[in-house]
Amino acid sequence: MTLLILFIGLYGLIVSDNLIRKIMCLTIVQGTVIMSFLTSGFQINAAAPILSVPESAFVDPVPQALMLTAIVIGVCFNALALAFVVRYFQQHGTIEVSEIHER
Amino acid sequence: MSSLLDTFGVLSVFFWNAPVLVVLVLWAAACLTSLLPSKGTWLPGGLALAAHFLALLLTGYLAWAVLSYGEIRYALGGWLAPWGIEFLVTRLSVFMLITIFSVSTLIVVYSLADLPHDVETRLLGGYYTLYLLLVGSLAGLCVTNDLFNMFVLMEVAAIGACGIIAAKGGPECTEASLKYMILSCLGTAGILLATALLYKLTGHLNIDYIAAGMNTAVEHYPINSMVALALFSVGYIIKAALFPLHVWLPDAHSSAPSPSSAVLSGLVIKVYAVLYLRILVQVYSPEVFRIVPVNELILVLASISIIVGSLYAMAQTDIKRMLAYSSIAQIGYVFLGIGLMHPTGLTGGLLHIFNHAMMKSMLFLSAGAVIYCTGIRTIKDMKGIGLQMPLAMSAFTIGAMAMVGIPATNGFISKLYLAMGTLEAGRPVYLGVILMSSLLNGVYYLPIAIGAFFGQQDPESWPVERRDCTRLPLRMAVPIVILAGGCLFFGIFPRHMLVLIEGTVAIIFP
Known part of the structure; x- marks a missing residue:
């Protein structure tokens, strides 16, 4: 399932002409990677190890902690990329890639 | 007396935490430069320089400690290895730290004079913030032993570089930044996915622990571990700009201000090549290369990279664009050394990291000096410029000779080791690649040097933005001279760096 979404993201990244759409597709790719990492710690009917270690099976907390960091980094990356798109628009008057290369 | 003891106490804490301080010193300076008032133009640069000197001091201590007592393990926050993040300082990390800080310090000195020319005054503080973030995370990438920490540092480095x-x-x-950003984000996504696969297979993020579990993992889940290897390869090849995935590099390196070009071409792409080497030889065992011949793939890509990069460079008219394409060819040498999987070849590849860092940053800086003083960017306008700017063009000539690999320059030593490596590994085809590319390098570098000193100036073809030649500031001249001197010094006495590399190679190929 994550693989399917990953390929949707990659496809969108390649075919889309609009820079904002490209960045959205990049976010989708990042999201699938994060989902895939999260599933590595997941078990059905397992408890969360908060404050004390549960007696039954419990979810591995490490991927969740790591992915929190990855999400934060992803947000920073998106913010910077969008800032570049704003500047791109100010300089070229458009954010469609094909229009810029036609000129 | 007691105050003296206290001083020693502080100093010992300082050196005890050296592996992490070497990163944090730069990042702390990065935080400070962003807070400084933007009016004083020398203040952010001076702070950056001070941070670099501190980092050089720490690197010197680490080099002494590693060479006399062996590798240093440092647990961040006191959490020991399988749970916490571990920094591991080996001879390879010391080698990379020396390369990074010696070149980067000189680039900072140069940028003190050059930057106000290219970047608006109010942005200078921000520029040094990003620069220090980038260099700090590069240093971190050389010492970290944790795959997820590596991912975080790579993202910080990418943001700084953009x-x-x-x-x-x-x-x-x-x-150019947007292009670099999208491609590098894809690359790091691939690396993170590969890290996730390795975590699922072995349950660890620490490279040593992953390596311990990798043999059983490859046995039971061969497809998963191979997919992880493929994703690592794609990610690091994008980051290091090897041939099919190099498209972002020429734009990024040629349009940036000269100090940025020098640090990007000289240092950033090399660090990713070293990380890829660590993944190949430390995480995976040599049996993997029998299942999937990754090293053959690297050899082919590196050869194409060497030839195609040189051919593209010949076709360029802009000097900085030519240097950027030449970087693609030169990173091919490093990967050739990695792909040979042979002690002598790897020695040559690793030595080329240091040598190329010096000569390429010097070439970018001297090209930047020409642009600073005269405004000339196109190659054909550089005829006869050598008489007006003897220092910059002499340095450029030394760099050009080092690129070709003429004896008594450092390029010769690393190419010699690579060439001997191809013969000892029984791959004479790649010797042909090295020789041919040296010839190609000669074809596009030497005419610039010859034309600069013996060519006739043609005043009618001068560009409109051409200015009368201004005097080269001392802060720009000194780094160029030191780097040029380094190119010659390490061409005649290569022993000093080889000690570190041979120690590394002896561990990889026991």
Whole structure:
């Protein structure tokens, strides 16, 4: 399932002409990677190890902690990329890639 | 007396935490430069320089400690290895730290004079913030032993690199940073996915622990571990700009301000090549290369990279664009050394990291000096410029000779080791690649050097933006001279760096 979404993201990244759409597709790719990492710690009917270690099976907390960091980094990356798109628009008057290369 | 003891106490804490301080010193300076008032133009640069000197001091201590007592393990926050993040300082990390800080310090000195020319005054503090973030995370990438920490540092480095490309503010800079950003984000996504696969297979993020579990993992889940290897390869090849995935590099390196080009071409792409080497030899065992011949693939890509990069470079008219394409060819040498999987070849490849860092940053800096003083960027306008700017063009000539690999320059030593490595590994085809590319390098570097000193100036073809030659500031001249001297010194006495590399190679190929 994550693989399917990953390929949707990659496809969108390649075919889309609009820079904002490209960045959205990049976010989708990042999201699938994060989902895939999260599933590595997941078990059905397992408890969360908060404050004390549960007696039954419990979810591995490490991927969740790591992915929190990855999400934060992803947000920073998106913010910077969008800032570049704003500047791109100010300089070229458009954010469609094909229009810029036609000129 | 007691105050003296206290001083020693502080100093010992300082050196005890050296592996992490070497990163944090730069990042702390990065935080400070962003807070400084933007009016004083020398203040952010001076702070950056001070941070670099501190980092050099720490690197010197680490080099002494590693060479006399062996590798240093440092647990961040006191959490020991399988749970916490571990920093591991080996001879390879010391080698990379020396390369990074010696070149980067000189680039900072140069940028003190050159930057106000290219970047708006109010942005200078921000520029040094991003620069220090980038260099700090590069240093971190060399010492970390944790795959997820590696991912975080790579993202910080990418953000810093995008920022210093775009600092000039022109339309081509914005486009180049955006291109770099999208491709590098894809690359790091691939690396993170591969890290996730390895975590699922072995349950660890620490490279040593992954390596311990990798043999059983490859046995039981061969497809998963091979997919992880493929994703690592794609990610690091994008980051290091090897041939099919190099498309972002020429734009990014040629449109950036000269100090940024020098640090990007000289240092950033090399660090990713070293990380890829660590993944190949430390995480995976040599049996993997029998299942999937990754090293053959690297050899082929490196050869194409060497030839195609040189051919593209010949076709360029802009000097900085030519140097950028030449970087693609030169990173091919490093990967050739990695792909040979042979002690002598790897020695040559690793030595080329240091040598190329010196000569390429010097070439970018001297090209930047020409642009600073005269405004000339196109190669054909550089005829006869050597008489007006003897220092910059002499340095350029030394760099050009080092690129070709003429004896008594450092390029000769690393190419010699690579060539001997191809013969000892029984791959004479790649010797042909090295020789042919040296010839190609000669074809596009030497005419510039010859034309600069013996060519006739043609005043009618001068560009409109050409200015009368201004005097080269001392702060720009000194780094160029030191780097040029380094190119010659390490061409005649290569022993000093080889000690570190041979120690590394002896561990990889026991």
